[in-house]
Structures are given as C-alpha cells and as structure tokens.
Amino acid sequence: MPLEIFSNSKKLILDTLFPINCLSCQKSNYWLCDDCWKKIATLSSQVCPYCEKNISTSGKICSYCRSQLIARNQPDFLDALIVATHYSKNNLARLIHIYKYNFITELASPLAKIMVTALLKNHLPLPDLIIPIPLHPRRLRWRGFNQAELLAKELKNTLLPGFPLILRNDLIIRKKYTSPQMKIKNYAQRKQNIKNIFFVPSKKNNPLQNKTILLVDDICTTGSTIMESAKILKQAGAKKVFGIVIARQEQ
Ligand SMILES: [Zn+2]
Ligand SMILES: [Zn+2]
Incomplete structure (x- = not known):
C-alpha cells in the first residue's frame, strides 16, 4: 500500500475511533475551529x-x-508581565490542558498567536533574547516537549514577520524537581516551592549582559515562577526582563 494511502487510512481510522470536535461550536475535525479561535480576545x-x-x-x-520596594530597598526584577487572555473563557483552560497533557503540540501555534496580539497591543520593546521557562529534565522526558519553548519558538518567528528573533534555551536551567505550581493551593508554599529552583550557567562573554529579555511561559498562577526567573536573569546582568503568558490561572 503506498505510504500516502496508508497514512490517509490511518487518519480516517483514528478520526472515526476518536473524532474531535471544536470545543465551542462542535464543528468536526478541530480542537477549536478558526472562527472560534478568532473569538478569543486579548485582555x-x-x-x-x-x-x-x-x-x-x-x-x-x-x-x-x-514605593513598597523602594522603602524595603529591594530592586524590581520583573519589568512587566503581559497576560494575553482570560483563563476561564472560550474553553481556553481546556485547550491548554489538551496541549500539555494530551500532548497536542499543534495547539502551540494558535495559542502563540494570542500572545503575539497581546504583546503588540501593549507596546513592549522588542527583546534581544526570547527565553522559555525551562522544565526540569525529568518532566521534559515525560512530556516529550517543553510547552513554553514551543510557544517561544512561535513568538521568535512571528513577532517581527520576516525577521526571526533569537531564542535561547540554555541560559537558565531548572535544577530542582518541584510539584506543579497549580497543585499547590497555599500561596506561601508556592513561593517556597519555586525558590532557588533555577540557575544561570556561566558562559563566555556573558550573553545576558545588558540584554532585554522576553520570558515565555504557558500560564502563571501567582507569577512567582516568572518572578524568580527574572530575578536570576537580572542578577546575571540582564537589563530588562519582560514576561508573557497565555493566561493567569484563577486561584
Ligand atoms: Zn468552533
Ligand atoms: Zn502593584
């Protein structure tokens, strides 16, 4: 059997056994159809x-x-955080769950589009480097992909059409295996869970020095993961650190 026919029949069998329908309007063969993606508005x-x-x-x-930080003589590590859209509207929570836990990587592209729209709307400076929040190697092995990195790749290629930006996934490393933030209900415990879990490996000619960074993650809860990453990037020499997530998970 020619490969193409085989692959078409395999798709047909899969579609028959496990049909997918648009989560919003039930149109067949889409997790979310184009019309329903377009209805997702940025905040x-x-x-x-x-x-x-x-x-x-x-x-x-x-x-x-x-003023609180100045009074405590503390620097502000994160210069801004853009949350692209609502977590609990338009089936977004469900889509992110399917993306991460059913491993449907094709959802990275439409999800990243919402992030691009939000970034352009908020007029942040173009970053020198795009850095996805890293996964611990153990979780990366389990999932097979870093959901934040796939989104970051889309941003790298589409934020400035025709001029791909620079993505680095080697400048911040997750050294501690932690429970997912969403599983921890207590605010103080979340902060503790994420404390000191990242490190910046030393590199020749510090690539972070004086750079404007865009940190990318799929969702945030308290924002402490992004805040902690911003802290060590600033401590390692970054000039500005901005963050972007698809949505903020309500607590
Ligand atoms: Zn639809
Ligand atoms: Zn405030």
Missing part, C-alpha cells in the same frame, strides 16, 4: 505583576508596589 487591561490587583500600563509595576 483589555493588564495588572501589576507584584500585587496582581492594580491596573497598570502594559503590566508594569504599579506606583504603590514600586
């Missing part, structure tokens, strides 16, 4: 990533949190 406003309450321009730190 109309962003909040401060530190207090997660005050509305702020482009997800930057609010003046209240800035």
Whole structure:
C-alpha cells in the first residue's frame, strides 16, 4: 500500500475511533475551529505583576508596589508581565490542558498567536533574547516537549514577520524537581516551592549582559515562577526582563 494511502487510512481510522470536535461550536475535525479561535480576545487591561490587583500600563509595576520596594530597598526584577487572555473563557483552560497533557503540540501555534496580539497591543520593546521557562529534565522526558519553548519558538518567528528573533534555551536551567505550581493551593508554599529552583550557567562573554529579555511561559498562577526567573536573569546582568503568558490561572 503506498505510504500516502496508508497514512490517509490511518487518519480516517483514528478520526472515526476518536473524532474531535471544536470545543465551542462542535464543528468536526478541530480542537477549536478558526472562527472560534478568532473569538478569543486579548485582555483589555493588564495588572501589576507584584500585587496582581492594580491596573497598570502594559503590566508594569504599579506606583504603590514600586514605593513598597523602594522603602524595603529591594530592586524590581520583573519589568512587566503581559497576560494575553482570560483563563476561564472560550474553553481556553481546556485547550491548554489538551496541549500539555494530551500532548497536542499543534495547539502551540494558535495559542502563540494570542500572545503575539497581546504583546503588540501593549507596546513592549522588542527583546534581544526570547527565553522559555525551562522544565526540569525529568518532566521534559515525560512530556516529550517543553510547552513554553514551543510557544517561544512561535513568538521568535512571528513577532517581527520576516525577521526571526533569537531564542535561547540554555541560559537558565531548572535544577530542582518541584510539584506543579497549580497543585499547590497555599500561596506561601508556592513561593517556597519555586525558590532557588533555577540557575544561570556561566558562559563566555556573558550573553545576558545588558540584554532585554522576553520570558515565555504557558500560564502563571501567582507569577512567582516568572518572578524568580527574572530575578536570576537580572542578577546575571540582564537589563530588562519582560514576561508573557497565555493566561493567569484563577486561584
Ligand atoms: Zn468552533
Ligand atoms: Zn502593584
């Protein structure tokens, strides 16, 4: 049997045994059909990533949190966090779950499109480097792909059409295997869970020095994973660190 016919019949058999339908309108053969993807709107406003309450321009730190940090003589590590869309609307939570736990990597492209729209809308500076939040090698082996890295690859190729940006997945390493943040309900425990789990390996001619970084993750909960990554990137010499996630999971 020619390969193409075999592969078509295999698809036919799979589609018959496990039909998929658009989660929103039930149209067949889509996890979400094009029309329903288009209905996913980006957030109309962003909040401060530190207090997660005050509305702020482009997800930057609010003046209240800035004054608190200054009073405590603490630097602000994360310059802004953009949350692209609502977690609980338009089947988004379900789509992200299918992407990560049913391993449907083709969802990276439409999900990243929502991130690109949100980034352009918020006028953040173009990054010198795009860095996905790393997985621990054990989880990477289990899943077979880093969901944040696939999104980052899409951003790298589509943020500035025709001019691919630079993606680096070797500048920040996850050294501790931790429980997924979403499984931990207590805020303080989440902060503790993520503390000191990353490190920046030393490289010749520090590639982070004076660079503007865009950190990419699929979802955030308290934002502590992105905050912790931003902290060590700044400590290693980065000039600005911005973050982008598809959505913030409600607690
Ligand atoms: Zn649909
Ligand atoms: Zn704030």
